[in-house]
Amino acid sequence: MSLEEDEIEYEGLSSDAGLGVNMLAGALAGITEHSVMFPIDSIKTRMQVIATNQAAIYSGVGNAFSRIASTEGMRALWRGVSSVILGAGxxxxxxxGTYEAVKEFAGGNKVGNQFVATSFAGASATIASDALMNPFDVIKQRMQVHNSQFRSVFTAARVVFKNEGLTAFYISYPTTLIMTVPFAAAQFTVYEYVKKLLNPTNSYSPVSHMVAGGLAGGVAAGxxxxxxxxxxxxxxRGTSSDKEIRGARGMLHAFKIIYQKDGFKGFGRGLTPRVLTHMPSNALCWLSYEFFKAAIRD
Structure with missing residues (x-):
């Protein structure tokens, strides 16, 4: 088989074999991405929490890292990673799987930059995956916060469910969708645009996948x-000693609380570690995804 035929097959897997390959590649890429960057994500969570305890207030990424490492040990930065591994795959x-199927259906694999099709595919993929991932993300953050009582995913799930009910696992889902739909749309659009700009022949190119993925992640995260x-x-909210935070009812109420407690600057909490997390993690995710997709096919 010629190189040209290899490239065509790589970019256009058959609809039957391609879906399974894409899903397995995505699962492996997701676990890889989240595991490697987890300590920075833990710092981001700590910085975003509106704390009343001075010991839980961090002034920056370096400050948070050194204080957590010195007072709680390096293992604290990995607390909750098991929840991510269980859910991310x-x-x-x-x-x-949804992204590739919808992109093909919507014409995103046609020649040229198909912005509408790739954005629609990215948004559709996010709606489906976040429904599955949201409870795992709640457990992860409950384990990441300062002085968390939880060391086990299953203990955390059981206690949160017992004390707060099923609502605790999905109260953030509308906010998650409102956030991640534009995140995914921006990420996939930037990724496809930069990838085609750097690699117009659509050949397997690790460098272009990493650069495109990193830029896409940084823009979307910001x-x-x-x-x-x-x-x-x-x-x-269930870990806070603040009565109003514990009673937060949804996204708009959360916005109100953030503004009242911290003004407009409160909406930028964790910006640096969030971008630092998503740039390399997205680069790694897309590199892993494209690699596993090609390796599994072979």
């Missing part, structure tokens, strides 16, 4: 940070 499998702050408030 299935969620990313659904995410990438513009959606205010929504991520609101999501963190909702997902960790």
């Amino acid at each position: 299935p969620a990313h499998a659904v995410h990438f 513009i959606t940070t205010p929504l991520d702050v609101a999501k963190t408030l909702l997902q960790t």
Whole structure:
């Protein structure tokens, strides 16, 4: 088989074999992405939580890292990673499987930059995967917060359900969708645009996948940070000693609380670690995804 035929097959897998390959590649990429960047994500969560305890207030990424490492040990930065591993595989499998299927259906694989099709595919993928991932994300953040009582995913799930009910696992889902739909749309659109710009022949190119993925992740993370702050408030409300935070009812109420407590600057909480997390993690995710897709096919 010629190189040209290999490239065509790589970019256009058959609809039957392609879906399974894309889902497995997505699952492996998701686990890889989240595991590697988890400590920075833990710092982001800590910085976004509106704390009343001075020991839980961090002034920056370096300050948070040194204080957590010195007072709680390095292992604290990995607390909750098991929840991500349990949820990220299935969620990313659904995410990438949906993305590729919808992109093909909507004409996103046609010649040229199909912005509408890739944005629609990215948004569809996010709606499906977040329904599965949201409870795992809640558990993860409950385990990441300062002085968390939880060391086990299953203990955390049981206690949160017992004390707060099923609502605790999905109160942030509307906010998550409002955040991640534009995040995914921006990410996939920027990724496809930059990839085609750097690699117009559509050949397998690790460098172009990494650069495109990193830029896409950074842009998407930056513009959606205010929504991520609101999501963190909702997902960790049960750990707060503040009565109003504990009673947060949804995204708009979370916005009101954030503004009252911290003004407009509150919506930028965790911006730096969020971008630092998503740039390399997205680069790694897309590199892993494209690699696993090609390797599994072979």
